[in-house]
Amino acid sequence: MNWKLMLTSSVRMMLRYKLRTLFMSIGVCLGVATLIAGQALGTGSQQQLAQRVDQMFGPGTILIFSSTLNAADLEEISSQLDQVIAWAPRFTAGMSDVSYQGVDTRATVFGHAQQADFVWNRGVMAGRFFNSDDISQAARVALIGTRLAEKLFTGASALDQQILIGSIPFRIVGVLEPVGIDPHGEDRDEDVFVPITTAMRRISNSQYIGSAKLVVSNHELVDQDADQVAGILRQRHRIAAGERDDFAIYTSKFAGQAAVSAKQVVNTYVFAASIVVLLVAAAVISSIMLVVVRERVSEIGLRKAIGATKQQISLQFLLETAAVTLISGLIGVGLGLLVASVVSDYLAVPMVVGLPSIMLGLIAALTVGVVSGLLPAKRAAGLEPIEVLR
Amino acid sequence: MIQLHNVSKSFVRPNEGRLEVLKAVDLTVDNGEFVAITGPSGSGKSTLMNILGLLDRADSGEYKLLGRPVSKLSATELAKTRNRTIGFVFQQFHLLPRVTATENVELPLLYSNSRNTTKKAIDALCRVGLEERLNHYPNELSGGQQQRVAIARALVNSPDVILADEPTGNLDQESGRQVMELFSELNRAGSTILFITHDQQLARQATRWIQIDAGLLHTHAPAGRN
Numbered sequence: 276m277n278w279k280l281m282l283t284s285s286v287r288m289m290l291r292y293k294l295r296t297l298f299m300s301i302g303v304c305l306g307v308a309t310l311i312a313g314q315a316l317g318t319g320s321q322q323q324l325a326q327r328v329d330q331m332f333g334p335g336t337i338l339i340f341s342s343t344l345n346a347a348d349l350e351e352i353s354s355q356l357d358q359v360i361a362w363a364p365r366f367t368a369g370m371s372d373v374s375y376q377g378v379d380t381r382a383t384v385f386g387h388a389q390q391a392d393f394v395w396n397r398g399v400m401a402g403r404f405f406n407s408d409d410i411s412q413a414a415r416v417a418l419i420g421t422r423l424a425e426k427l428f429t430g431a432s433a434l435d436q437q438i439l440i441g442s443i444p445f446r447i448v449g450v451l452e453p454v455g456i457d458p459h460g461e462d463r464d465e466d467v468f469v470p471i472t473t474a475m476r477r478i479s480n481s482q483y484i485g486s487a488k489l490v491v492s493n494h495e496l497v498d499q500d501a502d503q504v505a506g507i508l509r510q511r512h513r514i515a516a517g518e519r520d521d522f523a524i525y526t527s528k529f530a531g532q533a534a535v536s537a538k539q540v541v542n543t544y545v546f547a548a549s550i551v552v553l554l555v556a557a558a559v560i561s562s563i564m565l566v567v568v569r570e571r572v573s574e575i576g577l578r579k580a581i582g583a584t585k586q587q588i589s590l591q592f593l594l595e596t597a598a599v600t601l602i603s604g605l606i607g608v609g610l611g612l613l614v615a616s617v618v619s620d621y622l623a624v625p626m627v628v629g630l631p632s633i634m635l636g637l638i639a640a641l642t643v644g645v646v647s648g649l650l651p652a653k654r655a656a657g658l659e660p661i662e663v664l665r
Numbered sequence: 666m667i668q669l670h671n672v673s674k675s676f677v678r679p680n681e682g683r684l685e686v687l688k689a690v691d692l693t694v695d696n697g698e699f700v701a702i703t704g705p706s707g708s709g710k711s712t713l714m715n716i717l718g719l720l721d722r723a724d725s726g727e728y729k730l731l732g733r734p735v736s737k738l739s740a741t742e743l744a745k746t747r748n749r750t751i752g753f754v755f756q757q758f759h760l761l762p763r764v765t766a767t768e769n770v771e772l773p774l775l776y777s778n779s780r781n782t783t784k785k786a787i788d789a790l791c792r793v794g795l796e797e798r799l800n801h802y803p804n805e806l807s808g809g810q811q812q813r814v815a816i817a818r819a820l821v822n823s824p825d826v827i828l829a830d831e832p833t834g835n836l837d838q839e840s841g842r843q844v845m846e847l848f849s850e851l852n853r854a855g856s857t858i859l860f861i862t863h864d865q866q867l868a869r870q871a872t873r874w875i876q877i878d879a880g881l882l883h884t885h886a887p888a889g890r891n
């Protein structure tokens with residue numbers, strides 16, 4: 276058999292029946308495009324999320340939340356556990372009015388210690404971070420996020436300006452590096468930081484810290500370290516065996532897993548959606564091809580009369596559908612990438628294109644072609660020339 | 666070339682019982698013969714042609730093509746034999762509508778291991794006098810031209826025999842005459858040709874004239890050219 280001629284004649288047939296080919300290709304195009312765009316954006320947003328989680332948490336970190344956490348607890352933990360290489364408390368003073376010369380807004384106020392720039396991964400891009408004097412004197416100095424600075428000062432320098440937090444005047448000593456939206460959707464560039472001592476004594480009058488972050492030396496062991504931290508806290512908070520913790524502990528590993536499972540949810544959804552579209556496409560193609568076979572009975576009869584075997588007739592129809600779906604798959608890949616890049620620009624989500632997902636898309640397209648071509652091909656091959664060549 | 670011995674064929678039709686179309690017929694056709702087959706409508710001409718062309722099987726009797734009994738051939742072998750040994754010409758031409766004359770003629774080569782298929786197709790079209798119409802689509806050709814494309818398609822694989830079932834049945838007189846002239850020419854150049862016709866005039870141009878009647882074959886008094 277003449278393979279080259281067989282293939283070119285399949286492609287020619289496809290081009291001659293343009294409208295039919297168009298209808299056959301739409302579904303496959305969309306299915307593959309869904310798959311490609313979904314994977315590209317899903318993977319991209321997962322990586323972005325993972326990056327943000329990493330930025331928020333940092334590798335090898337333990338977060339403690341407890342309404343009864345105090346400085347002594349933290350000192351005890353760091354003295355008992357050698358693997359804790361750094362730690363910093365954080366006091367959340369909550370939402371407060373913030374104003375500068377008549378510009379009023381609201382912002383979340385946090386109390387931080389001088390090592391927070393490293394431990395909480397929030398350095399300054401202008402000015403300076405807190406120093407030990409700020410902390411020991413409970414100084415009325417503040418650091419503000421970039422978006423808050425924009426709101427209050429609209430472009431002018433924020434440094435050394437006097438703002439009011441509630442009714443207390445603070446001097447701005449630094450502007451925080453931007454970090455963007457956190458995994459909860461809150462804009463962390465609108466925050467205000469003040470020395471933790473200032474926040475606890477002057478703003479909230481609290482003796483408890485509320486939360487803290489520990490950095491451990493080996494981030495593979497962070498979950499075991501967290502168990503030890505829990506043990507120390509239970510002992511210090513006098514929690515009897517069987518009673519519930521009065522604190523919550525999260526590790527960077529836990530957060531990373533959350534990001535991964537978010538990706539899996541997205542991927543499963545995208546995968547299911549494109550499978551459905553491709554199944555519908557297969558059904559459409561199959562029924563179109565059955566009509567095509569019926570329309571072309573005399574052509575098929577003629578081909579058999581002049582020497583085509585059953586297998587060659589089957590092959591012809593399989594090649595015709597497979598050629599259509601494979602080319603549609605290629606177009607679908609292009610379309611998917613286009614959609615992904617538009618959406619990626621629009622939502623500011625990065626897109627990550629993997630070769631495996633492109634291969635998967637093309638294989639899926641080809642499979643749709645072969646599967647949907649099977650029944651029509653079988654029907655065509657079964658036709659007898661004398662029945663149809665009257 | 667073709668040897669039929671005791672070949673019978675009947676059709677069972679609902680309510681009408683068994684219809685014996687061919688009753689133990691014998692027929693031998695030698696290389697280079699030009700045979701006309703005539704007979705009343707429904708007499709079994711096409712049935713005979715279909716058996717000769719390996720499109721249908723006889724109920725009983727023996728058919729040897731090129732000395733080989735065909736009854737034992739599988740469907741695939743039958744297809745291959747049709748491809749290499751037989752060229753068909755039909756009353757309705759049966760050209761593929763969406764492909765050019767050349768591509769139509771190329772078609773039988775698709776199913777054989779041929780090389781230079783386009784050149785062979787063009788050569789065949791030249792033999793039937795259509796060198797000017799190579800890239801025309803069937804609907805751009807007259808009936809006579811379409812039938813000549815079909816004849817080129819029958820020729821392209823250099824078959825041992827050409828079977829034509831009422832090749833002029835859909836043509837006006839002039840085109841029919843041209844087609845017959847082409848057949849005569851091909852026959853003079855060595856092709857073995859069997860054709861069915863209702864036209865006594867055309868049947869006379871053959872070297873042998875067979876009539877079918879009541880399921881039997883009769884040789885008409887020899888007629889012909891020179």
Ligand SMILES: Nc1ncnc2c1ncn2[C@@H]1O[C@H](COP(=O)(O)OP(=O)(O)OP(=O)(O)O)[C@@H](O)[C@H]1O
Nearest residue numbers: 676677678686704705706707708709710711712713
């Ligand atoms: N598949 C079939 N099933 C039942 N009857 C058939 C079948 N094929 C042919 N016949 C009958 O067999 C008889 C011979 O048919 P055939 O087609 O060979 O006639 P024909 O000589 O070619 O006639 P025409 O000149 O009209 O083409 C007819 O009566 C026809 O109805």
Ligand SMILES: [Mg+2]
Nearest residue numbers: 710711712830
């Ligand atoms: Mg007939």
